[in-house]
Amino acid sequence: MPIVRIENLKDHAGAQVTLRGWLYNKTDKGRLQFLQVRDGSGICQAVVFKKNVSEAAFDAARRLTQESSLIVSGTVRAEERAPGIPGGFELDVTDLEVVQIADEYPISPKEHGVEFLMDNRHLWLRSSRQWAIMRVRATIIKAIRDWLDSNGFMLVDTPILTPAAGEGTTTLFEIDYHGTPAFLAQTGQLYNEANIFAFGPVYCFGPTFRAEKSKTRRHLQEFWMVEPEIPFCTLEELLEVEEQFVSYIVQTVLKERAVELKVLERDISHLQKVAAPFERLHYDDAVAMINAAAAQGITVPPNDDPLTAITWGDDFGAPHETYLTMQFEKPLFVHHFPTEVKAFYMEPEPDRPEVCRSADLLAPEGYGEIIGGSERMSDPQKLMAAIEKHKLPADAYDWYVQLRQYGSVPHSGFGLGVERTVAWICGLDHVRETGAFPRMLNRLQP
Numbered sequence: 001m002p003i004v005r006i007e008n009l010k011d012h013a014g015a016q017v018t019l020r021g022w023l024y025n026k027t028d029k030g031r032l033q034f035l036q037v038r039d040g041s042g043i044c045q046a047v048v049f050k051k052n053v054s055e056a057a058f059d060a061a062r063r064l065t066q067e068s069s070l071i072v073s074g075t076v077r078a079e080e081r082a083p084g085i086p087g088g089f090e091l092d093v094t095d096l097e098v099v100q101i102a103d104e105y106p107i108s109p110k111e112h113g114v115e116f117l118m119d120n121r122h123l124w125l126r127s128s129r130q131w132a133i134m135r136v137r138a139t140i141i142k143a144i145r146d147w148l149d150s151n152g153f154m155l156v157d158t159p160i161l162t163p164a165a166g167e168g169t170t171t172l173f174e175i176d177y178h179g180t181p182a183f184l185a186q187t188g189q190l191y192n193e194a195n196i197f198a199f200g201p202v203y204c205f206g207p208t209f210r211a212e213k214s215k216t217r218r219h220l221q222e223f224w225m226v227e228p229e230i231p232f233c234t235l236e237e238l239l240e241v242e243e244q245f246v247s248y249i250v251q252t253v254l255k256e257r258a259v260e261l262k263v264l265e266r267d268i269s270h271l272q273k274v275a276a277p278f279e280r281l282h283y284d285d286a287v288a289m290i291n292a293a294a295a296q297g298i299t300v301p302p303n304d305d306p307l308t309a310i311t312w313g314d315d316f317g318a319p320h321e322t323y324l325t326m327q328f329e330k331p332l333f334v335h336h337f338p339t340e341v342k343a344f345y346m347e348p349e350p351d352r353p354e355v356c357r358s359a360d361l362l363a364p365e366g367y368g369e370i371i372g373g374s375e376r377m378s379d380p381q382k383l384m385a386a387i388e389k390h391k392l393p394a395d396a397y398d399w400y401v402q403l404r405q406y407g408s409v410p411h412s413g414f415g416l417g418v419e420r421t422v423a424w425i426c427g428l429d430h431v432r433e434t435g436a437f438p439r440m441l442n443r444l445q446p
């Protein structure tokens, strides 16, 4: 009998197949045992009828505990109302073999607290909600790579061990590099800026590290970021790339992961509207919108926090981002942030240097910033002055400044955070569920 995965059962209706997996749940009706079997690709109801199997096989079915491993064979029957993921097919069991009877499983179908579940992350991953999230994540990553690879970008891996900060000195993880201090990469961008002069448009994609000192719904200590970088590219041109890229990712997930989004009970109406062009809002106008709303005493989800006024020059807090995105249906670019609040490498606007040629992309429905991007400073003198102003060690950036001495060109790039994107597309209110083993302020286990 062919060994089939549950997601492929539709190709085997009426045939005899074997499934290998684990018991997710069971209903005992005496002579009938309804087994919910999961195999990593889905969940299928296997019906064990006493008269259809050997006594040993029926006895084995009765002894199965939650998460016991098993091999079942039988006939695939199309049954519209059959429960499961994706559902629609049942297995009429003719044989059953137990691989292991599982010990009493700590995670039962009843409700558990978040800390308990996080402590048991290695087991929690087997639940259908976590399964659905991780499948969406895998598809997002594939869509990211597919789009870039087929739109003229070349993958160049950048180092994780670095000698200096890429994104501000307050979130560095320091390590000992044979007696010299070194840091885990916060970004691959600076190396990408070297790579564009050798290869044209490039991207790096890997884990990045930030020693974030506060607990929030959106910050991890380790997260995956994809960073495209493009020579001969202005901020305005960059935003056109970003909106095509993000639209492709969202539409691919809608097409390929409909079952998983249903498991997550995700309302997909906003996602269906994600298509270029996105909304664009100047930082000046964003501040005015926020302050007008704050004056009216407006509150924002998820906790009905009052929206506070901001002073021109401040960065946004999460409630400000939430308020802004709730005014629009599509993803929102906020552009031309104050130069002071952004990274040292961003190009100031020539006739108004207090703002820089930067843009953040905010996801709809209050999911916050998913992309940070900008045009880069292309003049070596201005760049050296910025490095000094930010009190960065000039020696460590020699090579970076040199890039502006040998054929400098206007260039731009952005970084998209995978976990924030997963949270948005899956409709999760916290990034802790967006990766298999998230690293958070108070959690390095398991």
Ligand code: 4AD
Pocket (backbone or CB within 6 Å): 167, 186, 187, 188, 189, 210, 212, 218, 219, 220, 221, 222, 223, 225, 227, 228, 369, 370, 371, 372, 373, 374, 413, 414, 415, 416, 417, 418, 419, 420, 431
């Ligand atoms: O805005 P950020 O800091 O930009 C950069 O790192 C640039 N070097 C990117 C570039 O232009 N090449 O981070 C980019 C994105 C954010 O929009 C967010 O999605 C994600 O990375 N991100 C985090 N995700 C989870 N936890 C954190 N602590 C994050 N910090 C940033």
Ligand code: MG
Pocket (backbone or CB within 6 Å): 360, 369, 371, 372
């Ligand atoms: Mg940012």
